[in-house]
Amino acid sequence: MCGIIGIVSHNAVSQELYDGLTVLQHRGQDAAGIVTSDGRHLSLRRKNGLVKDAFRTSSHMRKLKGNMGIGHVRYPTAGSSSQAEAQPFYVNSPYGISLAHNGNLTNSTDLKQELFDADRRHINTESDSEVLLNVFAQELHRLNSYRVTPDDIFEAVAGVHKRCTGAYSVVAMITRDGIVGFRDPNGIRPLIYGSRKTEQGTDYMIASESTALVTQGYTIERDIEPGEAIYITADGKVHAKQCATDPKYVTCLFEYVYFARPDSVMDNVFVHKARMRMGHKLAEKVQNEWKDHDIDVIIPIPDTSRTSALEMAMTLGVSYREGFIKNRYIGRTFIMPGQKERKKSVRQKLNPIDLEFKGKNVMLVDDSIVRGTTSKEIVQMVRDSGAKNVYFASASPPVRYPNIYGIDMPAASELVAHDRTISEIADELGVDKLIYQDLKDLEDSVTEGNDKLTEFDNSVFTGKYITGEDNAYFEALQIRRADASKQKKVKRSAVDL
């Protein structure tokens, strides 16, 4: 998942973009970038690493001049994690456009060829986001206006919708003119915008999550609708239009399970409350299916599962304890690029407090079990701490299929639940009992926050993909992006020029 942000302000934006990106850091830890415009010139800085490591005050922040800009934190799902594929991307024709993308295109290979054959555009990296930028640029170029108009922007976004498949929430900046935000016709990835009144006039921010707006003093206006584009001109006028012919909400369930910050409101659903409902429903499942349970204590696996674990404990009337201390200087493990790194960091990140486990029947709760990296390590730690029985509950159903919309889970074979029954997974994890949330309950946990959200991208649980990719796509994806292929890729990738 990546985090994106765009600001049109009456004052310099670089610090606010930086601060906003730190609030979106949980969506991508591999690279960070900011591009600003003073209406004539662009300044761009992008670098591998966390936001705090990618920018220095004197050498970078002061040089990012202008009252308008966009930013990105990256969790790669295409190409490599090389710096050349860090975002925002820039293309100079037409008008000088920079772009930051959250999501993943599923037809980028064909589009890349088409861009060269039909449009004579060269794509220099393996990034799908560079392809997306060039499709948008080409759609604007076709209209051939001397200065870009809101109608041009909307027509170009409609062109993107026709040509691109997959997931894309985007912020793009036209150097002299303004910032556009748009969302794919299924609204798979989130995008929201807000405003802030100042003495000089109203400032606007577009971002992946509402928390980025609120922490910078912006008031939420609304989510950008699936298929819709919002264009905010440099002089602060807001234009909006639905650019898709058949838009509908098919938002990603995994945003609510894991990706989003709990203090965000996404498509009008409080993520925190959705996670509470997940915990409540999980407890009801235990009550229905394991009436005579002997759980002594419920312990969350920090961080994300805390909200649902606490609610589960309260519903069951079982005590809730924090049994792991999390090293606050280690980031999220799941979004780290390689399995070796992920495995090592679970031990560095979480350490058990033995006395909470010794001689007890412990129910561990996590939001999800994906590769099983976290759960396997944790179960071993808990056994070493002297637990009597180790039970495990997941606030989401078994993850059995790849994700192709912005989560880097390209190969089913890497998923611990793939082709395994629940009892086989329990054996693999080394637990005495394993309980998964039912899909219907997970979906209801979100729908109960906004009854307009009835259809979801639940592909990692069901293997059903709204954009209808065929087997050949998945086979090629697995070869390209499975853990083993990634290292080779870094060596082959483009150099940042």
Ligand SMILES: O=P(O)(O)OC[C@H]1O[C@H](OP(=O)(O)OP(=O)(O)O)[C@H](O)[C@@H]1O
């Ligand atoms: O089965 P796995 O492949 O290990 O993936 C699932 C785990 O990864 C995530 O935690 P992460 O450490 O990334 O972030 P968190 O601190 O927000 O929970 C998620 O919350 C699960 O704990």
Ligand SMILES: NC(=O)CC[C@H](N)C(=O)O
């Ligand atoms: N996770 C994402 O949203 C990734 C965006 C884009 N596909 C990239 O790899 O940079």
Ligand SMILES: [Mg+2]
């Ligand atoms: Mg976790």
